[in-house]
Amino acid sequence: MTRPARPRVVIVGAGFGGLTLARALRRVPVDVTLVDRNNYHLFTPLIYQVSTSLLDPSQVAQSVRKLVRPLKNCDFCLADMTGVNLELRQLETDRGDLPFDYLVLATGSVNNYFGNRSLERRSLALKDLPEALALRNWILEIFERASWAPAEQRQPYLSFAVVGGGPTGVEFAGALSELIRLVLRKDFRQLDLGRARVTLIEGTDRLLSAFHPSLSAAALHSLEKKSVAIRLGVMVEKVETGQLHLSDGSTLQAGTVVWTAGVRAADTGKLLNVPLGRQGRVPVDSHLRLPERPQVFVIGDLAAHEDLPMLAQPAMQEARHVARTIAADLRGTSLEPFRYRDPGIMATIGRNSAVAQIGGVRLSGFLGWTVWLVVHLINIVTFRARLATLLNWAWDYFFLDRPVRILVRANDSPGDS
Missing domain, CATH: 3.50.50.100 (FAD/NAD(P)-binding domain)
Structure with a gap:
């Protein structure tokens, strides 16, 4: 007897929102395809430490295939979205078309120069x-x-x-x-x-x-x-x-x-042929769905929902809500609308100095820096990257030495010539 096909969820974008959603769907009876133009997930809060020779790229970027390996219902496709056929429920990419029952766009944001x-x-x-x-x-x-x-x-x-x-x-x-x-x-x-x-x-x-x-x-x-x-x-x-x-x-x-x-939403929203909001974000309903298209969700920086900041936390919370919404839809039930819970914000100014605002608590100086270190270390996605990052931070702190002061430029691959 042939096993009936399970609903297919296609997620575009392997950032914080896309990866969190794929993980949240691991026990939902769906097949997940995660699509991204890059084969890595980037821990963007520490990217500035790559540019200032403190961290190696492998400490802020991890292979998507490695990260989704434990997810038995998830596969990864390296491709760039070029369009979407909402009537036929097909995602169009530069590698071919992907059918979907649910589509989730989580393509993030890009630089905004405000026309300068x-x-x-x-x-x-x-x-x-x-x-x-x-x-x-x-x-x-x-x-x-x-x-x-x-x-x-x-x-x-x-x-x-x-x-x-x-x-x-x-x-x-x-x-x-x-x-x-x-x-x-x-x-x-x-x-x-x-x-x-x-x-x-x-x-x-x-x-x-x-x-x-x-x-x-x-x-x-x-x-x-x-x-x-x-x-x-x-x-x-x-x-x-x-x-x-x-x-x-x-x-x-x-x-x-x-x-x-400045940043603005990625150009993915233009492919939907819907009116866009401020910063090129896509208007969504209270469940982060495209109006009149309940099978299409938009999350993270791309979604225009209550003017939430373009940060990792909104994207991750929205991803978990979408996973619950899809699971509820398959059961024939419904959920409460999405509500964002602000966990706080923080920024480091460098050695022994950071600021953190968590609810009514405000921290600065060395204490803020300690909290910043702990929070960011915990949120790095793999144990190996956490350990390597901690060692680099310790080396820089005690010896005033940045370990990645090398000039490296990749040559063009044969296919690019």
């Missing part, structure tokens, strides 16, 4: 792993160039501007300053790295605007102690080679510009 073409062309970003590796290579290369330049021509090489005072910008600026002043000064003894300048630019009147003002002030004070210059209330209007033009009419010398100031 000069910023897009002349800045480095820090959103995905290739960008983090490119930024690490650039930072190391720029110091090599400075070592060859005459003393009077070195300042542009030693001037860095970080645009965006959110968690990524604050964390990267602090880590970059520590890399320069605690580590690279030992590698480049012929350079006067006391002249190196890291400037953090934020368009609003304070850093970390999602945090309580007291924590924003603590973060600013900590960055200034780490020799990071802060420019508040100004925006970048134009970037030229070696120079930024700011909205207050001033200019800032910077040979390196790093953009961390």
Whole structure:
């Protein structure tokens, strides 16, 4: 007797939302196909540590096939979504079509330059792993160039501007300053790295605007102690080679510009042919479904639901709700609408300093840093990566040494030539 086919759930995106959903469906009587253009899951909260030579890529990125191996009802497809046929219930990809009974879009977000073409062309970003590796290579290369330049021509090489005072910008600026002043000064003894300048630019009147003002002030004070210059209330209007033009009419010398100031939903939403909301997000109902398409769900950064922040926690909570909704649908029952429970937010400013806001509790300094370390270590997806990360953190803390200061560029594969 032929076994009846089980409903097929296709999940697009192997980030926090997609991977959490695949795991949450492990005991639901469905067959799951997880689709992503990359074959790895990226732990994005620590990506800035790849760009500043503290962590190896293997400590923040794990093979998706390895992560779904314990899930007996889940398979992985390396493919890029190119469209969707909602009538035939088929996901279209560059590798072929995939039929589905339930489709979940969890493709995350991309950099948003707000139409500033000069910023897009002349800045480095820090959103995905290739960008983090490119930024690490650039930072190391720029110091090599400075070592060859005459003393009077070195300042542009030693001037860095970080645009965006959110968690990524604050964390990267602090880590970059520590890399320069605690580590690279030992590698480049012929350079006067006391002249190196890291400037953090934020368009609003304070850093970390999602945090309580007291924590924003603590973060600013900590960055200034780490020799990071802060420019508040100004925006970048134009970037030229070696120079930024700011909205207050001033200019800032910077040979390196790093953009961390904005993201928008991935372009996947455009493939649905539905009106999009702010930041290109897809409007969904209270169960995170596409209106009038109850078999199509949208979660994470791509979903326009109550204007939730583009962070890992909303994506993971939404994924668990979708898993419960699919299970309930198969049973013929219903669930309460999705409600987000805020677990708090935190950001590290570097060595011995972080801020954390958990409910009504506000922590800063060394205590906040300790909480940040524990929370992030627990959330790294594999034990091996946790152990390697802990060892790298300990080595850097006690010996002031970053272990991944190597310039590596991949050659084109034969298929690319």
